[in-house]
Amino acid sequence: MRVLPRRFRPHTVQLIKQLPEDDNGVAAEQVITILHVKADLSYGMQQSKRGITTDDKIIVYVELGDYTAYDENDRVLQYGTDFIISTNDALKFRDDEYTITGVNEIFLDGTKPIRVEITGK
Template sequence: MRVLPRRFRPHTVQLIKQLHEDDNGATAEQVITILHVKADPSYGMQQSKRGITTDDKIIVYIELGDYTAYDENDRVLQYGTDFIISTNDTLKFRDDEYTITGVNEIFLDGTKPIRVEITGK
């Protein structure tokens, strides 16, 4: 399967994962920076009163065959083994933060996804 060229995926997003609470009750978080993604902040479908409507404001496409992800310690991470994206996480693009409302893994013919689509509001 061909991967979309990087010139069409010029964006960088930050994934803020909520980790467990420590002994003091403070929630720890992990910030993962993901490069070479396609982010569309003008995403949002509206049709008619009976048609499709959604509150989502952004969609992010991650090509799992060609991306770079790292954490605060500059440790390179791999999707599926080092991190998973869930609806409890927050997505930061430019200066705006979005709550993740959906994660769609696209499979071609195997057990490993080739692309991840993230929607948020």
């Protein structure tokens, strides 16, 4: 499977994972930076009789064969074993924060996904 070249995936996003509360009831979060992704801010724009309508604001494509993800301690992470993306998380791109509304894993032949599509608003 050919991977889209990095020059077409120039963006960096931050995934803000909501962690469970500790014993004191304080909610924690983990920030994961993902490099070499494609972020499309025009996703969800549809032309209708009333004009352009939007539901989701952003879609992010992560090629799992060629990306870099790390946490606050500069520890390199791998999707599926070290972290997963869920709809409880948030996504930060260009100083804007988006709520994740959907995560679509694309499979080719096996049990491991080759790409993840993240939508948010």
